[in-house]
Structures are given as structure tokens and as C-alpha cells.
Amino acid sequence: MCIRDRYILLFTAVVSFSETIDEEVKNSVDCLILEDENSIICKYVHERIDIDKEIQVQWINPSGETSRVRTLLIPAGHGSIYDFRYISGRLKGIWQFKVIDEDIKLDTNFEIK
Numbered sequence: 001m002c003i004r005d006r007y008i009l010l011f012t013a014v015v016s017f018s019e020t021i022d023e024e025v026k027n028s029v030d031c032l033i034l035e036d037e038n039s040i041i042c043k044y045v046h047e048r049i050d051i052d053k054e055i056q057v058q059w060i061n062p063s064g065e066t067s068r069v070r071t072l073l074i075p076a077g078h079g080s081i082y083d084f085r086y087i088s089g090r091l092k093g094i095w096q097f098k099v100i101d102e103d104i105k106l107d108t109n110f111e112i113k
Helices: 003-021
Strands: 028-034 039-045 053-060 066-074 080-086 093-101 104-112
Touching: 028 093, 028 104, 039 053, 039 093, 039 104, 053 080, 066 080
Parallel strands: none
Antiparallel strands: 028 039, 039 080, 053 066, 053 093, 093 104
């Protein structure tokens, strides 16, 4: 393979990869339970912007009561934020983690056994 063919191959690979980077970011929320660390970690992903942004997160217990409400600051340029709680002392059952980001409202459920 000559040098010109190698450059063409490299250019094609770079262009193909850059197209996947430019894909639109979709807002999402997800929680992970780490029983061995006694932890619940919930993550909110959003499109990166160049200003600080405040969001609200809510933890809703299996009885339907909001057990915690927090306003979190997502620094400019950041694409996600986490909130964390311990498993110990939480009601067993299906919990809901809710994020309010201006007009966007997302939630996810997880179970504490």
C-alpha cells in the first residue's frame, strides 16, 4: 500500500469517527445500585452547554412520598451530573428518581430489595 492510499484510509477513518461524535445527545436518567458499597448512584445526562445550569432532582420512595429534593448545578461544559444515596435505612420496594431540567422532565425506577 502506497503512502497516498494510507492517507486516504486514515482520512476516511477520521471522517467516519467524527460523524459518530457529532450525533445529537439525548437527555437521559439512570440509576445504579451497588449493594456491596451500600450505594445508589443516579446519573442525568444532557447536552453540553457553555453556561452553568440548575436542575432539580427528586427521590420518591415506594410510599409515593418525596424523601429528598435537591437543586444541583451543572457547570458549563459538563454533560452529566450524579446524585448519591446510601441503601441502608431506605424503604424496600420500587423507588423513583426524577429530574426536572426546565421543561424537560425525566424519571427512572429502581428497586431496593
